[in-house]
Amino acid sequence: MTIERREKRQGAALVAPALLWTLVFFAVPFAGMAIMSLAHLEGREIVQGFDLGNYLRIFTDPSFRRGIFVSLEITLTVTVISVLLAWPLAWIIATRVPERWRRMALLIAVLPFWTSYVVRSYSWALVLGEKGVVNNALIGLGLLSEPIQIMATRAATVTGFVHFFVMLLTLTIYSNLIQLSPNYARAAMDLGASRWQVIRLVILPLTLPGVMTGAFLTFVLCIGDYITPQILGGNNELSLPQLIMMQLGRRGDYPMASALSVVLMAIVTLAYAASARWLKMERL
Amino acid sequence: MxxxxxxxxxxxxxxxxxxxxxxxxxxxxxxxxxxxxxxxxxLEWYASVLADRALMEALLNSMIVALISAAVSLTLGFLAASGLARVVLPGSVLMRGVLIAPMTVSYLIVALGLLQMFGKIGVRPSLLATGIGHVVINLPLCFAIIYASIGEHQKNALKAARDLGAREWQVLWLVAAPMLLPSLAAAYFLAFTFSWDEFIIAFLLTRFDVTLPVEIWSMLRSGLSPETNxxxxxxxxxxxxxxxxxxxxxxxxxxx
Incomplete structure (x- = not known):
């Protein structure tokens, strides 16, 4: 046996456990789910078949179709708002905050990461509720006479999401910004660009890969999340993950839950394909 | 300005x-x-939290699941990364793709797939099932972090150790692990945090012994309470x- 072949055999042996784990506990269940999505429910019995009935229902039944649109709308809104809020924050921390406070500022900007995800959504319920801090403050200031309904609306879901993703995006954009050499800005200034032009024409395009990577991450995490819409959005309009959980709970309709999951997965794959040329996943 | x-x-x-x-x-x-x-x-609410048996048990469960699942993810990820960084295997790119794939899938989908498979082969919802799910989502992360930190310099050091007659486990344990310690620590810490805070997999794959996020979730059903705070x-x-x-x-x- 040549050395090279021995090397290859040993290398393969090292990769094997992880590969096996991923195949057994990820690829196989996923394939099982894809097969399950072609089955249907008769009474409480799952009848395995090979029909596309579930998918047909998803795209014709208004409540399912609505779910897809709700999820897409919320996710796109959240992604856009989060990027718009996070970019200036990251830029200010990277360029305006004095260097010895920079680490501190970044730490504060992501501080709420360290409480649990479920609790973070819950604390927005405290802030946005009928008797919550926001309503209290607005009434106290005389801007409102009656509390307004924020909880259990899309606004609450979006707020909860934006809160989380602003932190995430600030991190990714910040790490992008501090890797840029200050010479780019200096050169542009020397050539007569105004400060605003430097940001718009030089810095912004240079951070585009980081922004796109963060935005893609936001999209994926946001569209698949069950917790935030469930706690803050209530049951007035259901997102895709809420619909999936509902299939499991009410009737044990695993075939439908599986079909919806496959659709969710397809949406993420499409989003990836659409943004792939800007993504640099290895830079995360 | x-x-x-x-x-x-x-x-x-x-x-x-x-x-x-x-x-x-x-x-x-x-x-x-x-x-x-x-x-x-x-401080009444803190006292009632600390006296809450179910909560404290859930906390312990979360700790156990996070410690062990992060350790398994780290070990598998470390072995795979050093294997793939070592030689160019036929299908290396494909293998990397397979290992990273779970990262792009919602936790809900991972959970649902496992729930159905475990149901079929008769594995009951449990902390073990949850731990398995947590390794699925954390393994790609550990692999990616460690793989990214193995550069040319590290590869040469590993090769030198092997040329000088170190056995495979010696290369991994005495050379690779100490050299990659910072990224190993970062990977373990991240995997621990994600498992500790993970809700949907634990929610679907546990029944009687639950983890902390699931226990907090069930507290939420009774509405706003300073105890949850x-x-x-x-x-x-x-x-x-x-x-x-x-x-x-x-x-x-x-x-x-």
């Missing part, structure tokens, strides 16, 4: 810190509802202590 910058900074920091601030303040609420007005401070604040406090400790231990060491 300067004033605008500071105003923006303050506005965004307020937005970011507001919910956590409200959470912590009203965990001391001397009353049944954690909303304004603040009626005075009490107190749990949240405690989790927050513990995480901050761990982060600061790690920062002092790892970061300071690295800086020297």
């Amino acid at each position: 300067r004033i605008l910058s500071w105003a923006y900074l303050i506005a965004l920091f307020t937005f970011i810190l507001l919910p956590v601030g409200v959470l912590v303040v009203f965990s001391f609420q001397d009353g049944r509802l954690p909303v304004p007005p603040f009626k005075g401070a009490t 107190a749990v949240g604040s405690l989790v927050f406090l513990v995480s901050i202590v761990i982060v600061v400790a790690l920062e002092l231990l790892l970061f300071r060491k690295g800086a020297k």
Whole structure:
């Protein structure tokens, strides 16, 4: 046996456990789910078949179709708002905050990461509720006479999401910004660009890969999340993950839950394909 | 521009810190509802949290699942990364793709797939099932972090160790592991955090022994309560202590 072949055999042996784990506990269940999505429910019995009935229902039944649109709308809104809020924050921390406070500022900007995800959504319920801090403050200031309904609306879901993703995006954009050499800005200034032009024409395009990577991450995490819409959005309009959980709970309709999951997965794959040329996943 | 910058900074920091601030303040609420007005401070809710058997058990369960699943993810990820960094295998690119794939899939989908498979082969919902799910989501992360940190320099060192007659386990344990320690620590810490905080997989794959996020979730059903605030604040406090400790231990060491 040549050395090279021995090397290859040993290398393969090292990769094997992880590969096996991923195949057994990820690829196989996923394939099982894809097969399950072609089955249907008769009474409480799952009848395995090979029909596309579930998918047909998803795209014709208004409540399912609505779910897809709700999820897409919320996710796109959240992604856009989060990027718009996070970019200036990251830029200010990277360029305006004095260097010895920079680490501190970044730490504060992501501080709420360290409480649990479920609790973070819950604390927005405290802030946005009928008797919550926001309503209290607005009434106290005389801007409102009656509390307004924020909880259990899309606004609450979006707020909860934006809160989380602003932190995430600030991190990714910040790490992008501090890797840029200050010479780019200096050169542009020397050539007569105004400060605003430097940001718009030089810095912004240079951070585009980081922004796109963060935005893609936001999209994926946001569209698949069950917790935030469930706690803050209530049951007035259901997102895709809420619909999936509902299939499991009410009737044990695993075939439908599986079909919806496959659709969710397809949406993420499409989003990836659409943004792939800007993504640099290895830079995360 | 300067004033605008500071105003923006303050506005965004307020937005970011507001919910956590409200959470912590009203965990001391001397009353049944954690909303304004603040009626005075009490530690009653913290006492009732610490006396809550179910919560403390859930906390312990979360700790066990996170410690073990992060260790398994780290081990598998480390072995795979050193294997793939070592030689170019036929299908290397495909293998990397397979290992990373779970990262792009919602946790809900991972959970649903496992739930159905375990149901079929008769594995009951349990902490073990949850732990398996957590390794599925954390393995790609550990692999990616460690793989990214193995550069040419590291590869040469490993090759040198092998040429000098080190056995495979010696190369991994005595050369690779110490050399990659910072990224191993980072990977373990991240995997631990994600498992500790993970909800949907644990929700679907546990039944009687639940983890902390699932227990908190069931507390939410009874509406707003200062007790939930107190749990949240405690989790927050513990995480901050761990982060600061790690920062002092790892970061300071690295800086020297």
